Structures are given as structure tokens and as C-alpha cells.
Amino acid sequence: xxxxxxxxxxxxxxxxxxxxxxxxxxxxxxxxxxxxxxxxxxxxxxxxxxxxxxxxxxxxxxxxxxxxxxxxxxxxxxxxxxxxxxxxxxxxxxxxxxxxxxxxxxxxxxxxxxxxxxxxxxxxxxxxxxxxxxxxxxxxxxxxxxxxxxxxxxxxxxxxxx
Ligand code: 6OG
Numbered sequence: 001x002x003x004x005x006x007x008x009x010x011x012x013x014x015x016x017x018x019x020x021x022x023x024x025x026x027x028x029x030x031x032x033x034x035x036x037x038x039x040x041x042x043x044x045x046x047x048x049x050x051x052x053x054x055x056x057x058x059x060x061x062x063x064x065x066x067x068x069x070x071x072x073x074x075x076x077x078x079x080x081x082x083x084x085x086x087x088x089x090x091x092x093x094x095x096x097x098x099x100x101x102x103x104x105x106x107x108x109x110x111x112x113x114x115x116x117x118x119x120x121x122x123x124x125x126x127x128x129x130x131x132x133x134x135x136x137x138x139x140x141x142x143x144x145x146x147x148x149x150x151x152x153x154x155x156x157x158x159x160x161x162x
Contacts, residue, residue: 005078005083005084005085006083006084006085007076007084007085007086007087008043008084008085008086008087009043009044009050009053009087009089010041010042010043010044010086010087010088010089011041011042011044011050011053011054011057011088011089011090011091012038012039012040012041012054012075012088012089012090012091013039013040013041013054013055013057013058013069013090013091013092013093014039014040014090014091014092014093014132015040015058015062015064015092015093015094015096015100016092016093016094016113017110018094018095020094020113021112021113022110022111022112022113023110023111023113023116024040024062024064024100024108024109024110025037025038025039025108025109025110025111025117025121026038026039026040026061026062026105026106026107026108026109027106027107027109027120028105028106029104029105029106029107030104030105031105033122036120036121036122037109037111037117037120037121038121038122038125039090040057040058040061040062040106041054041057041058041061041088042057042060042061044089050089051069051071051091054066054069054089054091055069058093058096060103060105061103061105061106062100062101062103062106062108063098063099063100063101063103064093064096064097064098064099064100065096065097065098066093066095066096067095067096067097068093068094068095068096069091069092069093070091070092070093070094071089071090071091071137071162072090072091072092072131072132072137072138072162073089073090073128073131073132073137073138073139073140073162074087074088074089074090074138074139074140074162075087075088075090075124075128075139075140075141075142076088076139076140076141076142077124077141077142077144078141078142078143078144079144079145079146079148080143080144080145080146081146089162090128092132113132113133114133116129123142123144123149123150123151124140124142124151124154127140127142127154127156128140128156131156131158136158137158137159137160137161137162138156138157138158138159139156139157139159139162140154140155140156140157141154141155141156142154
């Protein structure tokens with residue numbers, strides 16, 4: 001059913017520190033998801049690969065330059081009354097150059113990977129983050145209400161490859 005829907009491609013990138021103890025989130029200062037904490041990302045442009053889009057958005061929004069990036073998940077978001085689904089490719093970055101800086105879009109802050117501020121994040125995040133902690137790749141679908149706050153249904157499973 002969802003394959004018949006139009007999808008728009010997005011990226012979502014979570015930089016981890018060297019010990020894999022902490023993750024960098026950004027408080028989004030404008031646009032979609034404003035005032036929420038999230039990874040870094042945005043729309044994939046027509047002339048770039050999804051991975052290049054992820055690296056570009058991470059640098060634009062945090063100042064970090066990727067040295068190693070891996071896709072860890074795929075999320076499909078359906079919003080009530082919106083005919084275009086969001087196809088969000090989720091990445092982990094564990095090696096990078098530079099230090100996080102505040103930008104027009106994001107205010108960066110480090111959090112312990114087992115101490116995530118889920119109450120300040122999108123409602124789906126607490127469901128799939130445990131897959132990241134277990135090192136499992138995942139695919140999920142979430143059907144959000146028009147309020148963009150709560151979802152009514154979801155599917156989530158571990159996969160061998162993305
Ligand atoms: P821009 O509008 O900034 O791209 N995004 C979501 N992330 C999570 N964790 N949950 C959701 O639940 C999300 N919906 C969108 C994808 C939007 C950014 O926000 C992410 C992109 O990184 C519905 O260009």
C-alpha cells in the first residue's frame with residue numbers, strides 16, 4: 001500500500017563520540033520539528049546521493065565534517081491528510097573532524113546514549129533508538145496524526161541490510 005504513495009527523501013544523522021557513549025543532538029531553531037531535539041539532516045537534493053546529502057546536512061547544521069558514516073535505519077512517516085510520505089534515511093557518524101557549533105538551524109548538545117531526552121524528541125525516537133543501542137539495523141513505519149505529535153500505528157523490525 002505505502003509503495004503506491006509518493007515519497008520524499010530525507011536524511012537524519014547522529015554523531016557519536018569516540019567511546020560511543022554520547023550522541024550529539026541539535027535543538028531545531030526553525031522549520032519542521034522546531035523546538036525539538038533531533039539528529040541533523042534534511043531533504044536530499046536532486047544532484048546528490050543520499051549519503052552525500054547526509055554529510056552535507058551534518059556540516060551545514062553542526063559544523064562537523066564526516067570521516068566515517070554508516071546507515072543504521074530507514075523510517076517512513078505518513079501524516080494524516082498528506083499524500084507524500086517522508087522516507088528518512090538514518091545514519092551514525094563515529095569519526096569526524098571539527099567541533100560542533102551552533103548554527104542558524106540547530107543548537108547542538110551532547111547526551112548519553114542511554115539517557116536520551118525522549119520527551120523533547122519526536123514520538124517515534126524512543127521506539128527505534130533501542131535498535132541503535134543493540135547495533136541492529138531497523139526499518140520502521142509510523143502513521144502520524146495531523147497534529148504531528150502523536151502516531152496511531154507503527155511497524156518496526158530489525159533487518160540484515162538496508
Ligand atoms: P528539514 O525540514 O529540516 O528536514 N524528521 C524526523 N525525525 C524524527 N526523528 N522523527 C520524525 O517524525 C521526523 N520527521 C522529520 C528528518 C526535516 C528533518 O527532520 C527529520 C530531517 O532530518 C515524524 O529539511
